[in-house]
Amino acid sequence: MAQNPDSDPTSTLLRLRSSIDNIDAALVYMLAERFRCTQQVGELKAEYGMPASDPAREQRQIERLRSLAAEADLDPEFAQKWFTFVVAEVIHHHERAAESR
Template identity: 40%
Template sequence: MDEYRAREVLRRSRQKIDGIDRDILDLIASRIALAREIAEAKEVLGMEILDPERELQIIERTRKIARENRIDENKLIELMKILMDLSKTEQKEMLRRQ
C-alpha cells in the first residue's frame, strides 16, 4: 500500500466508523426506550426489574457471538452488562417518577 492509498484508507475507514458509532448510539437509545416499556409492563405484572435468568441468556449469547467473531469475550460481556445497567437505571428512574 503506498502512502496516498494509506491516507485514503484511513480517511474512509474513519468516516465509516463515525457512521457505525452513530448507528450504535441510536440503537442504544432504542434499547433504552424498550427497557422503559418493559418497566411499565413489569409493574403491571408485579415483576421485579432485575431478571437474572434473562441477563444470563443475554450474556451467553454475547459470549457465543464474541467467540464467533474472535472478540475478547470478557470485554464484550462487560459492554452488555453496561447496557443492562443503563436499562435498569432508566427503569428505576422511570418508576420512581411515576
C-alpha cells in the same frame, strides 16, 4: 496511471475514519432503539409490580452474547462488560419508573 487509493496514508486514514463514523452512528441508533424497547418493559414491570432486574434472563443473554462474540472474533470479556454496563443503566431506568408510580 491511476494511483492506488490506499497508497496515500492520509486517504487511507480518512476512508477508515469515515467507516468508523458510520459504524458509530449505527451503534447510537441501535442503542436508542434498544432503550426504547427497555423503557416499555420498565413501564410494564412498574405497572404489574414485577422486579426491575431478571438475573436468570441476564445470565442467558451473557452466555449467548459471549458465544456470538467468539464467533465474530470479538473478545467475549469485552462483550460481557458492554452488556453489563448497558443493563445496569436499564435497571436504573426501571427502578426510577417504579418509584415514579
